[in-house]
Amino acid sequence: MARLLIVGGFLAAVFWVFSIVDCAVQPATRHRGVPKPAWIAIVVLIPVIGGILWFALGRRRRGEQPSVPFIPADDDPGFLSRIDKREQDARIAELEAELARLEDEGDGSPTDSRP
Template identity: 30%
Template sequence: MLYFGGFFGVLALGLWLFCLIDVITTDDGDARNLPKVAWLLVVLFFPLVGSITWLVAGRPVRAVARPRAHERAAPGFPEYDRPGRSAAVDAEADAEFLRRCRERAEEQRRKAREAGGERG
């Protein structure tokens, strides 16, 4: 019976330390129901009850768990993922657009060469 009490004490101490560190490392605005300082005092002065209460009512809810290192995808390009972004669906229209872009670029280069030749 003495071993069970010692085991329970070590378990309660571990829970208290975990919750104490968790309260301290939580951002000020993320704690629920009470300000962070109040949660710190509750966990400090009421170790077992305060720790359980912190876990149930005070700890921030993490909406999305962080992926593990091997599950992380390569960083993408968010400008391509935004809703409403148009993508080429017609190959002919896309080719026509690119042809017009090349023609416009050539026209701008020609004008720049002509303007440069007139100055010199």
């Protein structure tokens, strides 16, 4: 039993050191989730579990592309270039005409109730 504990402890120490070195050597672009110094701290402060977390969650695989952040349509130049300006202007004119018609109809009550 003692040999098993010694071998297990030795393997855990080797895995811990390997995890620290692997985390420190990887370029910052291959880190997922939190920044590189945070991953190093996680691996150092939580020896075996930190290494498992690093290999399972934190390390981006070779060839894996980083996720693209969401860009709203009004900030996306590609989307804005695809919009037909005439269609957009026609839709705005149509909405303005509908709004003017609704304002003219009203509901029969005065819009300004001040004396």
